[in-house]
Amino acid sequence: xxxxxxxxxxxxxxxxxxxxxxxxxxxxxxxxxxxxxxxxxxxxxxxxxxxxxxxxxxxxxxxxxxxxxxxxxxxxxxxxxxxxxxxxxxxxxxxxxxxxxxxxxxxxxxxxxxxxxxxxxxxxxxxxxxxxxxxxxxxxxxxxxxxxxxxxxxxxxxxxxxxxxxxxxxxxxxxxxxxxxxxxxxxxxxxxxxxxxxxxxxxxxxxxxxxxxxxxxxxxxxxxxxxxxxxxxxxxxxxxxxxxxxxxxxxxxxxxxxxxxxxxxxxxxxxxxxxxxxxxxxx
Amino acid sequence: xxxxxxxxxxxxxxxxxxxxxxxxxxxxxxxxxxxxxxxxxxxxxxxxxxxxxxxxxxxxxxxxxxxxxxxxxxxxxxxxxxxxxxxxxxxxxxxxxxxxxxxxxxxxxxxxxxxxxxxxxxxxxxxxxxxxxxxxxxxxxxxxxxxxxxxxxxxxxxxxxxxxxxxxxxxxxxxxxxxxxxxxxxxxxxxxxxxxxxxxxxxxxxxxxxxxxxxxxxxxxxxxxxxxxxxxxxxxxxxxxxxxxxxxxxxxxx
Numbered sequence: 001x002x003x004x005x006x007x008x009x010x011x012x013x014x015x016x017x018x019x020x021x022x023x024x025x026x027x028x029x030x031x032x033x034x035x036x037x038x039x040x041x042x043x044x045x046x047x048x049x050x051x052x053x054x055x056x057x058x059x060x061x062x063x064x065x066x067x068x069x070x071x072x073x074x075x076x077x078x079x080x081x082x083x084x085x086x087x088x089x090x091x092x093x094x095x096x097x098x099x100x101x102x103x104x105x106x107x108x109x110x111x112x113x114x115x116x117x118x119x120x121x122x123x124x125x126x127x128x129x130x131x132x133x134x135x136x137x138x139x140x141x142x143x144x145x146x147x148x149x150x151x152x153x154x155x156x157x158x159x160x161x162x163x164x165x166x167x168x169x170x171x172x173x174x175x176x177x178x179x180x181x182x183x184x185x186x187x188x189x190x191x192x193x194x195x196x197x198x199x200x201x202x203x204x205x206x207x208x209x210x211x212x213x214x215x216x217x218x219x220x221x222x223x224x225x226x227x228x229x230x231x232x233x234x235x236x237x238x239x240x241x242x243x244x245x246x247x248x249x250x251x252x253x254x255x256x257x258x259x260x261x262x263x264x265x266x267x268x269x270x271x272x273x274x275x276x277x278x279x280x281x282x283x
Numbered sequence: 284x285x286x287x288x289x290x291x292x293x294x295x296x297x298x299x300x301x302x303x304x305x306x307x308x309x310x311x312x313x314x315x316x317x318x319x320x321x322x323x324x325x326x327x328x329x330x331x332x333x334x335x336x337x338x339x340x341x342x343x344x345x346x347x348x349x350x351x352x353x354x355x356x357x358x359x360x361x362x363x364x365x366x367x368x369x370x371x372x373x374x375x376x377x378x379x380x381x382x383x384x385x386x387x388x389x390x391x392x393x394x395x396x397x398x399x400x401x402x403x404x405x406x407x408x409x410x411x412x413x414x415x416x417x418x419x420x421x422x423x424x425x426x427x428x429x430x431x432x433x434x435x436x437x438x439x440x441x442x443x444x445x446x447x448x449x450x451x452x453x454x455x456x457x458x459x460x461x462x463x464x465x466x467x468x469x470x471x472x473x474x475x476x477x478x479x480x481x482x483x484x485x486x487x488x489x490x491x492x493x494x495x496x497x498x499x500x501x502x503x504x505x506x507x508x509x510x511x512x513x514x515x516x517x518x519x520x521x522x523x524x525x526x527x528x529x530x531x532x533x534x535x536x537x
Contacts, residue, residue, distance in 0.1 A: 180370065182397070196388050
């Protein structure tokens, strides 16, 4: 037999081909049904997608996400360090905080902060001998937006603290020893040696957290948070175009999440330095 | 003798129920190279780690250049120093680890400049100049911008030595610096250490390299089961050991 003329034929996956064909058929049928529905109203989607009040809602959603993630991450680093403290009171306190804020639904926390005035009608700060420094009704101090930020960032702290703690624990003990042997203080070692390496482990789940947070902001519509979801609900509450306006919200969330995914890719690459040789070799 | 660089008196250390150091005495004079030999589990690495307070000491006293490292003496009691104060005293003691422990997120040059910049707060251009010179000294001038993962074990260990030297220590501790290396890479690291010894650096070296101990060491201490069994010149300890235990160990490793 002449081996050079033999052709290799790959296995034929008939099952896969059939499955792919079925999938295409289902998708086509679904979109046909969607476009046939009189309630989808693509023209309405187009009208509302870039309305100024919708854009303002998008702005508030982004602001809530940004502020809650910044405060949440900062608090998470503190909580994670406390959880790893040698002092049992600090360790226990951090544990209890995480236990409480992870253990109750975010929706409950949001409503709680929104109705804080029902629990404490006034917020008063007074110092013995110096008198009252601050006295205001709670509803004035904690507005809808403030309540939303409080609820979202406290909840995020509790979740992210465990992610940060996992990242810190993933860094080899020898790194801390080497830094200490060079005369670096514990705080400097944490900041310059341990945390930058922990970031590599922390970033991917924190990207997830940011995406989850962006969508969780929709929950603040229950306390009139002025975010995208609140705006959309307000509009379809008056004109009953529920489906087109939900589609507007969904398209915006999808677009924002897509942008975040791209940002995450670049941040991950930045903190992966030294662990994988960059493509194309060294600079 | 002037003030010894390292003076251990009756140092004791226990991990749980196991006493790893059972009253160790050791003297290292300035400019001397002292090799710590002994079977694994004899306590030589623990003793080395006690010298710069990576391990606390349970009893006895350990002085470096006349000063207690992790403690301050008030009356007849030793009080452990705050982490900040311990850090300040460690600046003068360089340490090289078996597993290198380079910082993987920093380049070779950044590994070397990190502590002088952040701990000593020296001017950046001066530190950089010194770091480049140190890389040259360990034969890695062309690897300044390489990350540790891109270097061989021997190259990493030489960067680690340069990193410790950048702090201008008066004492260098080596914890089995060549044990994690491929045999062909050991020579480069030992050559750098020989150069250091020739320049008069005080060194305490935990090693299994008998050739290095014989050639470079001024004193050799043989540890077994948490005690220094015998110490002296390499000629005495390695050639004519007094103890049966030393003789048995040497016959296995030589």
